[in-house]
Amino acid sequence: MTAKHKWIQLAVLAAIVLILPIFFPSGYYYRVGALIFINALSVVGLVILIGYAGQISLGHAGFAGIGAYSCALAPVHLGLPPALSILLGAGISAGLAVLIGRPILRLKGYYLGVATLGFGILVSMVLANERGLTGGPDGISVQSLGLRKALREMGLRLSGGEFWYIFNAIVLLIGIWIALNLYQSATGRAMRALHGSETAAQTVGIDVARYKLQAFVISAVYASVGGSLLALQNGFITPDVAGFMHSVEMVTMAVLGGVGSVLGATFGAAILTLLPQVLTVFHDYEHLVLGLVMILVMIFLPLGLLPSLAARIRWRGV
Amino acid sequence: MDALMQFVYSGLTVGAVYALVALGFTIIYNASDVVNFAQGEFVMLGGMITVFAFDAGLPLPLAALMAIVATAAIGVALNKFAIEPARGAPVVSLIIITIGASILIRGTAQVIFDKQLHRLPAFSGDDPIHLLGATILPQSLWVIGGAFAIFIGLWLFFTRTLLGKAVLATANNRLAAQLVGINTGFVMTLSFALSAAIGALAGVLVTPVTLVSYDVGVGLALKGFAAAMLGGMGNPKGALVGGLLLGLFEALTAGYISSQYKEAVAFVVILAVLFVMPQGLFGQKTTERV
Numbered sequence: 001m002t003a004k005h006k007w008i009q010l011a012v013l014a015a016i017v018l019i020l021p022i023f024f025p026s027g028y029y030y031r032v033g034a035l036i037f038i039n040a041l042s043v044v045g046l047v048i049l050i051g052y053a054g055q056i057s058l059g060h061a062g063f064a065g066i067g068a069y070s071c072a073l074a075p076v077h078l079g080l081p082p083a084l085s086i087l088l089g090a091g092i093s094a095g096l097a098v099l100i101g102r103p104i105l106r107l108k109g110y111y112l113g114v115a116t117l118g119f120g121i122l123v124s125m126v127l128a129n130e131r132g133l134t135g136g137p138d139g140i141s142v143q144s145l146g147l148r149k150a151l152r153e154m155g156l157r158l159s160g161g162e163f164w165y166i167f168n169a170i171v172l173l174i175g176i177w178i179a180l181n182l183y184q185s186a187t188g189r190a191m192r193a194l195h196g197s198e199t200a201a202q203t204v205g206i207d208v209a210r211y212k213l214q215a216f217v218i219s220a221v222y223a224s225v226g227g228s229l230l231a232l233q234n235g236f237i238t239p240d241v242a243g244f245m246h247s248v249e250m251v252t253m254a255v256l257g258g259v260g261s262v263l264g265a266t267f268g269a270a271i272l273t274l275l276p277q278v279l280t281v282f283h284d285y286e287h288l289v290l291g292l293v294m295i296l297v298m299i300f301l302p303l304g305l306l307p308s309l310a311a312r313i314r315w316r317g318v
Numbered sequence: 319m320d321a322l323m324q325f326v327y328s329g330l331t332v333g334a335v336y337a338l339v340a341l342g343f344t345i346i347y348n349a350s351d352v353v354n355f356a357q358g359e360f361v362m363l364g365g366m367i368t369v370f371a372f373d374a375g376l377p378l379p380l381a382a383l384m385a386i387v388a389t390a391a392i393g394v395a396l397n398k399f400a401i402e403p404a405r406g407a408p409v410v411s412l413i414i415i416t417i418g419a420s421i422l423i424r425g426t427a428q429v430i431f432d433k434q435l436h437r438l439p440a441f442s443g444d445d446p447i448h449l450l451g452a453t454i455l456p457q458s459l460w461v462i463g464g465a466f467a468i469f470i471g472l473w474l475f476f477t478r479t480l481l482g483k484a485v486l487a488t489a490n491n492r493l494a495a496q497l498v499g500i501n502t503g504f505v506m507t508l509s510f511a512l513s514a515a516i517g518a519l520a521g522v523l524v525t526p527v528t529l530v531s532y533d534v535g536v537g538l539a540l541k542g543f544a545a546a547m548l549g550g551m552g553n554p555k556g557a558l559v560g561g562l563l564l565g566l567f568e569a570l571t572a573g574y575i576s577s578q579y580k581e582a583v584a585f586v587v588i589l590a591v592l593f594v595m596p597q598g599l600f601g602q603k604t605t606e607r608v
Contacts, residue, residue: 122586291422291423295415
């Protein structure tokens with residue numbers, strides 16, 4: 001991937017973001033779009049962890065939960081403005097990721113998967129059990145970001161859907177820009193080297209533990225910001241945001257689109273976010289289809305949808 | 319003292335179920351190096367199918383047998399259609415495949431059966447038995463006894479039968495097993511059938527105590543995994559001891575610390591075990607040579 005590629009990818013995404021609304025028949029589609037961008041942001045974080053550094057996490061929703069509840073709680077209890085609460089959540093997530101990352105990342109494969117899974121479930125359990133603080137399983141309301149109001153005072157009137165569509169798209173594009181830069185940087189190269197072979201990476205002098213931890217912390221911050229945006233957009237949050245199913249969805253989105261590619265992961269996030277919207281008609285079949293998609297993609301398109309399609313097109317010489 | 323015994327009984331009962339789930343993990347892990355996250359779904363299927371067959375008028379033993387056979391068939395199908403085609407895939411892919419399978423089975427069960435909680439009648443009445451100053455339900459004895467019976471049965475199978483030894487040989491070294499003429503593909507199929515059947519049996523035994531619904535599998539799979547890791551992944555004896563210990567930890571936490579956080583015990587145990595002794599209680603220390 002060259003520097004030119006980076007700008008092409010960003011331009012393609014920005015173009016899609018700008019052009020799509022032409023086809024939106026109603027305001028509801030802005031909401032779905034905004035949700036896709038939030039999920040894509042978390043998934044881009046996972047691409048750094050899984051795709052670059054080759055480490056799995058089945059507990060990333062835990063960080064999303066921390067980000068979400070920071071936005072719900074910090075304005076009330078600490079008097080922080082919601083925008084700063086996003087940063088606070090990101091800070092707490094990063095700190096926690098450093099703390100648990102050190103011991104956890106020594107583990108490999110299944111053990112790492114289950115340890116991270118345990119972390120995620122502990123977070124969602126605390127959120128569900130500490131009723132006094134978090135409102136328990138019923139959830140808690142979140143103050144508004146206030147930015148839309150400020151814009152209105154400046155004379156720019158946006159509907160809630162439109163505002164979040166634009167705002168989340170900007171955050172996502174920044175996130176993708178950072179991820180693409182990281183990919184090319186020395187740090188990114190070191191991460192990818194340890195993905196290939198930890199032993200080989202070590203022999204050429206790469207501090208394997210340090211780069212694993214960096215990937216874990218960065219991806220935790222992505223998930224945390226994603227959780228914060230979700231909380232602010234919905235104005236309400238429940239412990240489900242930190243739940244096991246949310247973690248699994250994130251990993252599936254990443255793998256579905258193609259965990260080696262930022263663009264692919266965004267694509268995967270779009271598909272899996274749209275699926276339940278389309279499937280509301282067959283609400284009962286939602287899980288059945290999700291499970292089937294996970295299995296079929298892993299067996300038949302192990303690289304993920306986008307890279308597999310790209311490889312096929314290239315192979316045909318188009 | 320009475321309270322303690324009461325906690326011990328309830329801990330041993332759920333612990334026996336965790337042990338059976340852990341045993342299922344162990345069998346598949348040994349044969350194929352795959353951790354099957356759908357293991358909890360086998361327990362759910364065992365309970366659900368029995369409930370519905372029983373309600374349809376089948377006698378309980380027949381309903382249970384049907385559930386076990388059907389679940390074993392689903393286990394075999396899982397191996398054939400999801401695990402085998404992905405042979406050689408990275409661990410991340412296998413994790414996603416088995417989690418996908420667990421979601422698929424759960425989603426299907428929700429469509430075919432329903433979302434309600436179901437129970438079975440206890441096998442031998444509901445009159446509590448007084449034992450050492452506390453009471454225990456006869457069904458708990460069924461669960462604990464069942465776990466031990468299965469454990470002994472498996473031990474005999476692995477040590478006394480040629481087929482069992484073939485499974486062990488495959489677990490030890492797939493290529494070497496193939497060289498001496500063991501059909502490793504069949505061993506894999508057998509392992510999935512066996513672990514699904516054990517899971518289903520656990521479901522049948524425990525449904526009168528804890529009830530069953532389409533979504534109990536996730537929790538059971540995670541606790542079974544915690545138990546397997548506590549005992550030492552891949553070790554049947556470890557699975558049994560790990561399961562019982564985990565059940566006891568959980569019951570004692572619920573009794574003396576917080577019933578809200580009893581569910582957290584399994585995960586704290588997972589994390590603690592992984593940090594302190596990743597090889598588990600009975601696991602072997604292996605050094606990887608590179």
